[in-house]
Amino acid sequence: MSTALVVGAGVVGLSVARELALRGHRVTIADPNRPGEQGPSAAESRILRCAYGARSWYAELTWRSLGRWRELERESGQQLLVPSGVLSFASRGTATGWEERSLAALRRLGVPAERLSPREVARRFPAVGTEGLEFALYEPEAGVLRARPAVRALAASCRVLGCAFVRGEARPAGPGCGWTTPSTGPT
Numbered sequence: 385m386s387t388a389l390v391v392g393a394g395v396v397g398l399s400v401a402r403e404l405a406l407r408g409h410r411v412t413i414a415d416p417n418r419p420g421e422q423g424p425s426a427a428e429s430r431i432l433r434c435a436y437g438a439r440s441w442y443a444e445l446t447w448r449s450l451g452r453w454r455e456l457e458r459e460s461g462q463q464l465l466v467p468s469g470v471l472s473f474a475s476r477g478t479a480t481g482w483e484e485r486s487l488a489a490l491r492r493l494g495v496p497a498e499r500l501s502p503r504e505v506a507r508r509f510p511a512v513g514t515e516g517l518e519f520a521l522y523e524p525e526a527g528v529l530r531a532r533p534a535v536r537a538l539a540a541s542c543r544v545l546g547c548a549f550v551r552g553e554a555r556p557a558g559p560g561c562g563w564t565t566p567s568t569g570p571t
């Protein structure tokens with residue numbers, strides 16, 4: 385079994401730590417703050433969509449992440465994803481082609497996505513104004529991630545898998561890496 389130090393208990397650090405622990409590594413996670421306490425990952429909510437232009441590798445990752453969040457919902461017994469659907473708007477005249485490229489990438493990957501005309505947007509989403517709209521890209525399975533509870537659920541899962549948490553800031557220490565611990569010890 386190898387050991388790993390993960391610096392930062394945001395969504396990325398915790399996901400890496402969890403995956404390493406699942407693969408049998410002994411993991412320590414260092415962060416001056418408690419998970420879900422500070423930083424962008426600890427916000428109330430984050431949009432989870434798969435449309436990212438022509439970058440189909442990124443679309444594929446986000447599509448796979450939906451399944452992993454649902455897995456964590458089952459494990460934690462709480463709702464983390466709110467499947468509201470996500471609309472992206474292509475404006476008439478100023479469209480950059482981003483929405484078209486996104487749609488093509490999603491269709492290649494088999495990710496549910498629809499091209500909605502302004503008339504269809506008005507019919508299905510009457511609260512949305514359609515003036516200047518060329519079309520909208522609708523991802524019915526995308527939605528909102530409840531970011532703070534999601535990060536805390538990830539941290540809880542890491543603990544169950546045996547990860548150790550240390551409160552401290554990592555600093556480069558010559559050829560290796562060390563950290564100072566401003567608090568009294570593990571959280």
Ligand SMILES: Cc1cc2nc3c(=O)[nH]c(=O)nc-3n(C[C@H](O)[C@H](O)[C@H](O)COP(=O)(O)OP(=O)(O)OC[C@H]3O[C@@H](n4cnc5c(N)ncnc54)[C@H](O)[C@@H]3O)c2cc1C
Pocket residue numbers: 391392393394395396397414415416417422423424425426429430431432552553554555
């Ligand atoms: C306003 C805003 C809106 C956003 N909206 C969205 C959105 O809708 N959808 C979306 O997908 N993304 C969105 N993002 C981006 C998303 O929130 C971030 O990409 C993601 O949270 C980054 O996670 P992270 O783990 O890399 O970093 P962070 O969440 O920043 O976590 C880094 C952690 O590392 C710790 N740390 C830093 N330095 C050290 C050190 N030296 N030693 C120990 N610990 C350290 C910090 O304390 C922190 O806990 C948004 C970002 C912002 C700012």
